[in-house]
Amino acid sequence: MIRTSARRSGMPADPTAVTGLTAVPLDVVLDDAGLGVRQVAGPVGDRQVAMVHTSEWEDPSQYLLGGELLLTAGRHLGTAPGELDAYVRRLVGAGVAGLGFGLAPVYDEVPPELVSACDRHGLPLLQVPPATPFVAVSRVVHLAMAEARSRELRRMSRAQSDLAAAAARPDAVEAVLRQLASHLSAWTALLDGDGQQLVATGVPPADSARERLLLLAHERGRARAAGGRVPEAAVEHLDGTQLILHTVPGAESGGALQLALVTAARQSSVDRSVAGMGVVLLSLLTGPRHALGADAPTAAALLGALLGAEPAELAELLHPSTEASPSRWLVVAGRRDLVRADRSAPSAGVHLAALGTALGTAYLEVEQGALHAVIPLHGSARGVDEDFPDAVRLGWTLGVSAPAGTTELRAAAAQAERALRRALASGHRAVRHDPGRTGVASLVDADEARSQARRLLKPLPASGSDGLLGTLHAWLAAHGSWDRTAAALGVHRNTVRQRITRVAALLDVDLDDAETRMELWFALRWFDGR
Known part of the structure; x- marks a missing residue:
């Protein structure tokens, strides 16, 4: 029976x-x-x-x-x-x-x-x-039933075509989520193992529905981390809406990534099939190979780097110019909140893919909580005036350069680093380089200023675990505040005091003197590390 x-x-x-x-x-x-x-x-x-x-x-x-x-x-x-x-x-x-x-x-x-x-x-x-x-x-x-089945097949075909096209876009993860939101009439989001939102599209649901969904995702993540068996999908009903979670499998994420859907419509078999297609694509897009941008232009640029090509030549390989539209780039420098970085360490590949989607580029490097990225602007205005809120939501503080050509990328990287230091010192989550800023510094010859900066800062190591140059810049930007400098650098305030004391000793200067601070500030602005 x-x-x-x-x-x-x-x-x-x-x-x-x-x-x-x-x-x-x-x-x-x-x-x-x-x-x-x-x-x-x-x-x-x-x-x-x-x-x-x-x-x-x-x-x-x-x-x-x-x-x-x-x-x-x-x-x-x-x-x-x-x-x-x-x-x-x-x-x-x-x-x-x-x-x-x-x-x-x-x-x-x-x-x-x-x-x-x-x-x-x-x-x-x-x-x-x-x-x-x-x-x-x-x-x-x-x-x-035959007519309905025919409509279902046509709908599935359209969804499959739209999802495939979305997966080929530079912002593939976000584009796939947008198509899922459109075809399923749902709010869609990609969540990490802690139930934290990485990327989301569609009309946001009520706070109660979103909070319940994130809590459910968090509970599933904890159960999986504890070695328990977690269903591939989960559905709950709340106030006339369906809360749906699908596990997104992946070698590096350990299956912890989840696709979240909130919809008022009851899920049909077609809806489940479309969601399943989305899960497969997201699994591929958030895997390590895609996160590293393993495509032909990237491979060509990597080979060029190994053979000693100049940065401008590498940039042209990644993003060719045309006579009508020369390639333009943004350079982004970032630092991630250390607490969130530690918590999300098991899903680093997933985070890298989500960050690439948030910035709109596959050309990025993340190491020890530091970010360096270049964003192509050719054919799109995205990023020119954007503060990248999705990347900020992932826990990043950003410094963004002015648009630059392929021969100006080193200067743009310096702009991004200076903007990041201002962001860390001021407490802002994103700061852009302002090429229109003028003042006394604009009256100084650049070559002479760089030469003077090298002489003044020569006693300080340009790099190293002590981070004296970075600490000095952050401390001056914070107007000598120990607490704000410590928060910006992610270290204890006593560490800041020790570093600043060492800076004063190496430079043989009195950092309580306003004129000395001013000279050091301008020197740091022009210092090129040589």
């Missing part, structure tokens, strides 16, 4: 999931004027029919899957008190979508007891006139 616990509780939420067939509304039978069928009892609504079945058994429930429009002439229906009520209860328990009662040759009208029982148990009851054979009802339903 074929039964499931879900069907014992009544009509299945999705008959298609039980039968594997495309379901159609019960109204397709009622709306066909040629059939002359009308509803005489039960609820009026969007009840779905997955198949048509004819039975004269007193208890046909053992032969049903759920979702059927059951047709009967009532030949073997009991007439004793309570028998019709028991009959309807068995049908409802089997998940029948509706009952069609044929008039003649057994009954001239629908038994009133049957009408009352269907009203009582919430089963739609249809009256089939004598002139309408049951096979005609079945044909109408199956034609409607």
Whole structure:
């Protein structure tokens, strides 16, 4: 006997999931004027029919899957008190979508007891006139199912095409999420193992729905980290919306990445198929190979770097110029919040892919909480005036250069580093280089200024674990505040004091003197590290 616990509780939420067939509304039978069928009892609504079945058994429930429009002439229906009520209860328990009662040759009208029982148990009851054979009802339903299936296939084909095109875009992860949001009428997001949002698109849901979804994702992540078995998908209902999570498998993420959906519409089989396609693409897009940008231009640039090509030549390989549109770039420098970086360490490849999507580039490097990225601007205005809020949401503080040509990338990198230092010192999450800033520094000859800066700062190591140059810049930018400098650098305030004391000793200067601070500030601005 074929039964499931879900069907014992009544009509299945999705008959298609039980039968594997495309379901159609019960109204397709009622709306066909040629059939002359009308509803005489039960609820009026969007009840779905997955198949048509004819039975004269007193208890046909053992032969049903759920979702059927059951047709009967009532030949073997009991007439004793309570028998019709028991009959309807068995049908409802089997998940029948509706009952069609044929008039003649057994009954001239629908038994009133049957009408009352269907009203009582919430089963739609249809009256089939004598002139309408049951096979005609079945044909109408199956034609409607064929048309619905054709629409589903067309919809799946469009979704597949749109998702494939999205996956080929530079902002592939975000583009795939946008297409999922469009095709599923849902808010879509990519979450890490802690339930933290990496990228999101679509109309944001209510705060209660979003918070519940993130909590559910966090609980799934904890269960997986503890070695427990976690279903590939989870669904919850809250205030008329569906909260859906799909595990996105990946070698580096350990399966911790999750696709989140919030939608008011009930998920159909097509919706589940489209979401499944999205999961597969996101798994590929967030894998290590894609995160490293393993395409032909990138490979060519890498080979060029190994063979000693100049930066301008490498940039042209990655992003060729045309006479009408010379290539332009932004350079971004960043530092990530150390707490979030440690927490997300197991999904570094996932974070790299999400960060590339947030910045709109595959050309980035992340090492020990530091970011360096170049963003091509050719063919797109994105990034010129953008503060990259998605990257900031991932925990990054950013410094952004002015647009630069391929021969100006080193200067742009210096601009980005200076902007980052200003961001860290000021507490802003993103600061852009302002090429229009003028002042006393603009009156100084650049070569002479660089030469003087080298002489003044020569006693300080240009690099190293002590970070004296960076600490001095951050301390001056913070107007001598130990706490703000420590927060900007991610170190203890006593470490800042020790470094500044060492700077003063190496340079043999009094850092309490305002003029000395001013000279050092200008020197740092022009210092090129040589």
